[in-house]
Amino acid sequence: MYRTHNNGELRSEHINETVTLSGWVQKTRNKGFMIWVDLRDRYGITQLIFDEERTTQEVMKIASELGREFVIQVTGKVIERESKNPNMPTGDIEILVSELILLNESLTPPFTIEDETDGGEDVRMKYRYLDIRRNPVRENLVFRHTVTMAVRNYLSGKNFVEVETPYLIKSTPEGARDFVVPSRMNEGQFYALPQSPQTFKQLLMVGGMDRYFQIVKCFRDEDLRADRQPEFTQIDCEMAFVEQEDILQTFEGLTRHLLKEIKGVEIGEFPRMTYDDAMRTYGNDKPDIRFGMKFGELNEVAQHRNFNVFNAAELVVGIAVPGANSFTRKEIDKLIDWVKRPQIGALGMVYCRCNEDGTYKSSVDKFYDQEDLARWAEATGAQPGDLICVLSGDTNKVRAQLSALRMELAERLGLRKPDEFAPLWVVDFPLLEWDEETERFHAMHHPFTSPKPGQMELLRTQPGDVKANAYDLVLNGNEIGGGSIRIHDKEIQSKMFDYLGFSEEEAKAQFGFLMDAFQYGAPPHGGIAFGLDRLVAILGGQETIRDFIAFPKNNAGRDVMIDAPAPIDEAQLQELNLQLNL
Known part of the structure; x- marks a missing residue:
């Protein structure tokens, strides 16, 4: 029997019981006369103690040579822990080890196997079997x-x-x-x-x-x-x-x-919601409805002036960003740069500040008066303190662009809360x-x-x-x-x-x-x-x-752990009646 209990279940009520545990060495602390080992398995961590006054020299010697991720089996008595750890389920007890068997040694892992690791994503994918030992992945x-x-x-x-x-x-x-x-x-x-x-x-x-x-x-x-x-x-x-x-x-x-x-x-x-309504209101067929920022179509209230950018557009459409009138000009300029990136493809963005006193200040004040801007606010549902962001162009393209902007703004404003669910x-x-x-x-x-x-x-x-x-x-x-x-x-x-x-x-x-x-x-x-x-x-x-996913592929579709896909040898190709054109 490799174990009588797992490493997450022993409590104060088990004190004075003799138990057998198995697992991986998380870490060791060696004071010479006393050694502590954190033993880990899927279920948790139990602290082991080796004491030269109560532990045989043979067991002390093996314990002193243990490294990270060594696989061991121990037998010992459950005792009360002197320095209790309230952050661990097993923090009230420890095991005074009487027997220690080394089941397998381990190389030093390429990254620290702890919740907060020092391993980059590529390294952890290459050694995914080690990454799975970490609590978050498991x-x-x-x-x-x-x-x-x-x-x-x-x-x-x-x-x-x-x-x-x-x-x-x-x-x-x-x-x-x-x-x-x-x-x-x-x-x-x-x-x-x-x-x-x-x-x-x-x-x-x-x-x-x-x-x-x-x-x-x-x-x-x-x-x-x-x-x-x-x-x-x-x-x-x-x-x-x-x-x-x-x-x-x-x-x-x-x-x-x-x-x-x-x-x-x-x-x-x-x-x-119908597909047509989703596209018209949110610009995509899988809208996140945890927050507002519904599209307001502005053709009727924006194409009556001499602003040719809007007049030439198939669709002028905007959203009211809640509380975003507090954005600085520098922050707004960064938003404009964001929508002009090749991944989004917008040519630019018009904005309008909705001031607390009921007035409006836009980037196109040369063409639109306060009455015009008030109608923009009405069409987008903007309130005092909001910022109206407007894009224009071909209908399908501009809806996709504004949809991307809406999601980006929601992310920046903390509106996409993972503990809220909106089906x-x-x-x-x-x-x-x-x-x-x-x-x-x-x-x-x-x-x-x-x-x-x-x-x-x-x-x-x-x-x-x-x-x-x-x-x-x-x-x-x-x-x-x-x-x-x-x-x-x-x-x-x-x-x-x-x-x-x-x-x-x-x-x-x-x-x-x-x-x-x-x-x-x-x-x-x-x-x-x-x-x-x-x-x-x-x-x-x-x-x-x-x-x-237990063993995922990377962004290039490769399994870097097993190095797949991979070539097959000439004999297999011939057997399959295949020939590679090299």
């Missing part, structure tokens, strides 16, 4: 487990059945690029790793499973961003014989359950979006999404106006889940493929198996998928998903 992984179990328990209680679907599937042309896997036994042919189990969960509905879920790895070979991983985890769900309202109620319930069980937060009915349903997305590169419409979600009832015929005449029977769940400005009611009729699905530019042969080659299945009594069905990594990070009060 607690994040335990937290992820807690969330996952709460999800499983809730869905199981709602008659959902967890079903595993294949990882080696067929590549499809829609969506992001696939990771492909060569088949040794089928020369020149390839599997793809799933971007989602979409078609399989629909087939499970055809198979009569009625309610399916899966906590599943998915893969996308996309250009990487700071907080995007090439492999990620979804809570994937599908339901039969449902309409949109059934799904919204079920998964609003799941989210409410998680907020209550994990965070102790009770949330009422989730607000709902929101966004509904009625466009079914299709125009791709300038290919000069045709693509499915905004995927080609299996059903149009809103009664809008199928609009696809021929006004495809850009057709709304999808789709919905996203947004939490604190992040999309945490999205889904739709699916097409379940073969003829309608065939028409959809046709509208999306698939030939009959292409549709049959790519999705013939699904079309065939629809001929055997496919029920009405729909579903949703949550991004587990993002959900856990938000519930954990953090923005970075990497902190909640």
